[in-house]
Amino acid sequence: MSDLDALMKAFGEAGGDKAILENNEIAHLVASGHKLLSMKSVGGLEVDAKETLTGISVRVTVKEVVRIKNPAHLCFGVLHNKGTQRIKMDVKLEKDSSAHFIAHCIFPKAEKIRHIMDAVVEVGEGAEMRYSETHFHGLYGGIEVVPKSVVTVARNGRYFTDFTLTTGRVGKLDIDYSVEAGENAVTELTARVFGHANDAIKIKEKVVLAGENSRGLIKTRVALEDEAEAEVTGITEGNAAGARGHVDCMEIVKDNAVAKAIPIVNVTNPLAKVTHEAAIGSVDKRQMETLMAHGLTPEEAVDVIVKGILK
Amino acid sequence: MTLLELKDISYKVTGKEILSGLSLSIGTGEVHALLGTNGTGKSTLAYLVMGCEGYRPSSGEIMFAGELINSLKIHERAKLGITMAWQEPVRFEGIAVRDYLVLKDKNIDPAHYLEMVGLHSELYLHRMVDKSLSGGERKRIELASILALSPKLAILDEPDSGIDMLSTQDIVNVISAFKNNSASVLLITHREEIVLIADKASQICNGRVVCSGDPEKVAEYYKARKCLVCDGEVCAYV
Ligand SMILES: Nc1ncnc2c1ncn2[C@@H]1O[C@H](COP(=O)(O)OP(=O)(O)OP(=O)(O)O)[C@@H](O)[C@H]1O
Ligand SMILES: [Mg+2]
Numbered sequence: 350m351s352d353l354d355a356l357m358k359a360f361g362e363a364g365g366d367k368a369i370l371e372n373n374e375i376a377h378l379v380a381s382g383h384k385l386l387s388m389k390s391v392g393g394l395e396v397d398a399k400e401t402l403t404g405i406s407v408r409v410t411v412k413e414v415v416r417i418k419n420p421a422h423l424c425f426g427v428l429h430n431k432g433t434q435r436i437k438m439d440v441k442l443e444k445d446s447s448a449h450f451i452a453h454c455i456f457p458k459a460e461k462i463r464h465i466m467d468a469v470v471e472v473g474e475g476a477e478m479r480y481s482e483t484h485f486h487g488l489y490g491g492i493e494v495v496p497k498s499v500v501t502v503a504r505n506g507r508y509f510t511d512f513t514l515t516t517g518r519v520g521k522l523d524i525d526y527s528v529e530a531g532e533n534a535v536t537e538l539t540a541r542v543f544g545h546a547n548d549a550i551k552i553k554e555k556v557v558l559a560g561e562n563s564r565g566l567i568k569t570r571v572a573l574e575d576e577a578e579a580e581v582t583g584i585t586e587g588n589a590a591g592a593r594g595h596v597d598c599m600e601i602v603k604d605n606a607v608a609k610a611i612p613i614v615n616v617t618n619p620l621a622k623v624t625h626e627a628a629i630g631s632v633d634k635r636q637m638e639t640l641m642a643h644g645l646t647p648e649e650a651v652d653v654i655v656k657g658i659l660k
Numbered sequence: 661m662t663l664l665e666l667k668d669i670s671y672k673v674t675g676k677e678i679l680s681g682l683s684l685s686i687g688t689g690e691v692h693a694l695l696g697t698n699g700t701g702k703s704t705l706a707y708l709v710m711g712c713e714g715y716r717p718s719s720g721e722i723m724f725a726g727e728l729i730n731s732l733k734i735h736e737r738a739k740l741g742i743t744m745a746w747q748e749p750v751r752f753e754g755i756a757v758r759d760y761l762v763l764k765d766k767n768i769d770p771a772h773y774l775e776m777v778g779l780h781s782e783l784y785l786h787r788m789v790d791k792s793l794s795g796g797e798r799k800r801i802e803l804a805s806i807l808a809l810s811p812k813l814a815i816l817d818e819p820d821s822g823i824d825m826l827s828t829q830d831i832v833n834v835i836s837a838f839k840n841n842s843a844s845v846l847l848i849t850h851r852e853e854i855v856l857i858a859d860k861a862s863q864i865c866n867g868r869v870v871c872s873g874d875p876e877k878v879a880e881y882y883k884a885r886k887c888l889v890c891d892g893e894v895c896a897y898v
Contacts, residue, residue, distance in 0.1 A: 570753075599753075635750040638712055642744050643732040643809060644764040650735075653763065657754030 353379065354388040356426050358432030359455045363485040363516070369422050376421035380405045380569035382432050385427035394421060394448060394505070404435030404465070410456035411476070413443040420479075421448060427462050430491070438468040440474040444508075452482040456563075459492035459520065468498035470508070472534075474493045477507040481628040486517030490546055493521040500527065502534040504560060512540040519548035526553070532589075541659045544577030544606065558621060565594040572655045573606030577587045584613040587621030601632055601655060662723075663688045663844045664709065664813055669720035670867075671701075671708060680867040681720070686813070686860075687853065691835055691845040693858035693875055693881050701867050702848045706815045710744045711737045716793055724813070740811030745819060745863050747848075749802040751790045757801055758785040761808050774835055778830035795822040803834050814838050815846045820854050831856055857880050884888040 350358070354380060357367045365381040369375045370387060376394045379387040383404050390396045393415030405425075406536070411417060427434050442448060456462055472478050486492055501506045508528060519542060528536045538554045550573075556565035567583040583596035598610035610624040632654050638649035663685040671679040678701045686692045696702050707715040709722060710735045713751035722729050724740055732740075752760070761770035777800040787793065789801060799822050806814055820831045828851070835857060838845050847858055855861055861878035863871040871881045 394728050557807065560873050633750070634713065635746075636752060638710075638734055639746065640763065642710055642740040644735065644740075644743070646735050653755065654752065657752050660754035 352381045355428050356381045356386065356424065356455065357608060358420050358614065359426060359428060359457050360424055360453055360483075362457075363453060363454050363455055363483075365422075365424065365565070372419075374419070375419045377423070378407060380425045380426075380434075380436070381433055381491075382427050382429070391417065391421075393417060394537060394539045396421070401435070401437070403433055404437070406437040407439070409438070409440045411442045411446040411448045413473075414445045416446065417448040420451045420489070423450060423452040424455070425452065425464070427464065428455075428458065430458045430460040430489075431462060433463040433465070435465045435625060436467070436608040438466065440468065440470045440478070442472050442478050444473040445475040446473065447477040449479040450481070452480070453568050454482065454484045454494070454559075457485065457487045458489070458490050460489050461488050461491045463493045463495070466496040466498070468496075472500065472502040472506040472508045474503040475505045479509045479511075480524070481511040482513070484514040484516070486514070486520065488518060490520045491531070492518070493523075494519075495523045498527070500529070500536075500600075502530045502536055504532040504534065505530065506534045508534070508536045508619070510538050511563045512542075513659075515541055515543040518546060519550055521548070522550045522552070524554070526551045527555040527557070527632075528565070529557040529559050530563035530565055533562050534560055535564045537566045537568070539570075541570045542572075542579070543659055544573045544579055545653070546575045546577065548573075550577070550579035552579070553582040555586075556594055557586045557588065558594050558604075558623075559588050560592070561589045562591035563589065564592075566623060567596045569598045569600075570658045571600040571608065572659055573600065573608055574602075574603040578607045580611070582611040582613065583625065585615070585623045587614075587616040587618060588624045589618050589619035592618065592621035592623075592627040593644035594623040595624075596619075596627075598627040599658060600629045601658060604632065605652070627651070661688045662686070663690075663725060664846070665704075665721075665723040666709070667721040667723065669705075669717045669722065671704060671715070672718050677815070678867055679708070679717075679796060679887065682864065682868055684862055684872070686846060688812075688844055690838060690860060691839055691844045691847055691858045693847045693849055693855045693861040693878075695849070695855060695861060696864040696865060700864050702864060703817055704826065705864070706744060706848060709761050709815055710734055710742060712858065731855045742811050742815070742817035743806050743811040743813070745799075745802045745817060747817040747821065749798050751793070751798065753788070753790050756785070757787050757788050757789055760789045760801070761805050763805075764809060768808050770804075773808045774801070776807060777801070777804045777834055778827060779804070794828075796824060799823060800830070803831075807837055808836065810841055811843055813844045813846065815840050815848075817848045818850065819847070820849055820851050835894050852879050852883075
């Protein structure tokens with residue numbers, strides 16, 4: 350089986366639709382380890398990538414005023430049990446353009462794998478970008494995922510990102526996202542992670558509300574069991590009049606898991622307002638009781654609650 | 661036939677006696693209304709019957725279908741056919757109304773139960789059972805979910821609170837639906853028109869049942885404020 354076939358097989362098993370590769374209206378990029386396996390641009394969205402010594406360097410540009418109808422698909426994976434994959438990504442959405450990116454990161458056999466993502470994203474004036482990244486990990490936990498992104502959202506721009514790692518072992522995760530929002534810009538960062546065994550999770554998300562009337566939301570949902578540990582840092586700076594930010598962190602812990610939430614709020618303009626809420630603890634008692642009164646066992650009830658929070 | 665029998669139940673929390681020697685029985689298919697001023701222990705009684713954590717009688721027996729259930733946990737009682745709709749139903753993140761209604765039985769038709777509580781199914785099936793629902797909407801969805809369980813005993817803690825005045829009939833319909841299913845209902849309410857549709861009513865005061873019987877009579881006794889400042893003397897009426 351070719352590398353592409355093997356990765357697409359894993360992609361299909363992870364719920365992805367393999368037909369996207371043949372579809373001429375859908376932009377895509379597929380990379381396994383350091384190898385670039387397939388890529389396609391569509392009108393107005395250019396994908397350009399090259400192989401580097403340790404991974405892939407990608408440049409994506411969405412042209413001015415072009416609104417890309419179909420989500421562009423990115424698929425990164427390492428199918429072997431060992432290796433490093435370093436992805437360098439530069440994304441630029443020009444003025445008034447819009448695009449949605451769906452990224453699948455697949456590491457089914459990871460025993461000693463590092464997946465490093467370094468992204469620089471520029472969302473132009475009035476442009477809108479959505480980026481959803483879903484990870485599929487195997488059961489061994491020998492993986493280290495280090496996603497870092499620096500995002501700037503210009504005036505009236507919108508940037509939404511979603512990170513999901515709820516299938517398989519997390520391994521070691523170290524997220525570092527930072528977004529600067531200009532005047533009237535809107536940004537929302539969401540992360541959902543389910544840690545098991547001795548998984549170690551670090552999530553640091555920062556929103557700088559630099560422009561007047563900018564809006565920011567950091568939403569984190571973490572469930573932990575066994576000996577897993579998580580530290581979630583949500584930083585919001587309100588530096589301009591009318592800026593509104595909110596940090597919403599919820600962590601559910603079971604067994605011997607340990608959770609920590611550090612909300613940092615920094616307001617330098619008296620007309621800015623930033624709020625935060627963090628709830629850490631075991632599963633909510635009232636929710637448990639309600640589900641048990643509906644006939645679910647305590648185990649089933651926990652499962653329903655955790656799945657809901659991570660959805 | 662008696663379905664639920666509470667024999668001489670007492671319940672203390674942090675040294676304070678909330679229920680003291682309360683006895684009550686509910687027959688199969690009977691709708692039994694429970695009246696009482698705020699803080700008299702109605703919800704506490706509901707939690708004791710449902711078996712909520714920390715709610716075990718300090719003395720007395722809870723019998724269900726002839727079985728002593730004092731030590732059973734909530735889900736074990738649910739298995740016997742007891743269920744409850746809380747006074748303030750809790751919210752769930754990430755659970756759609758459709759999925760919430762079929763949690764226990766995938767084969768029921770969730771739309772049917774939403775219509776039964778006066779909600780248009782096409783507007784609500786895809787909604788989340790979270791903070792985005794209004795108070796009244798959440799209560800109705802809880803009632804629908806309880807109906808869908810086809811319980812033997814439904815404990816409804818103020819199903820009418822937060823329901824707009826024009827929709828009392830919806831609550832009456834829900835109660836009738838339980839009855840048509842031969843279910844018994846322990847119905848906690850502050851609304852007289854709801855009390856009057858019950859088969860029987862009891863007033864509790866000072867942690868005991870002080871008056872029990874025909875709903876109209878119990879409602880009259882209650883309204884006559886004989887128990888308002890009950891110090892145990894007025895209630896000696898029993
Ligand atoms: N954990 C507790 N500690 C102290 N007092 C408590 C506790 N739980 C309940 N109580 C008291 O027990 C009494 C009964 O409460 P309960 O909620 O059962 O009242 P209720 O009859 O349902 O009132 P309402 O009509 O307002 O719903 C109240 O006075 C309440 O303050
Ligand atoms: Mg109450």
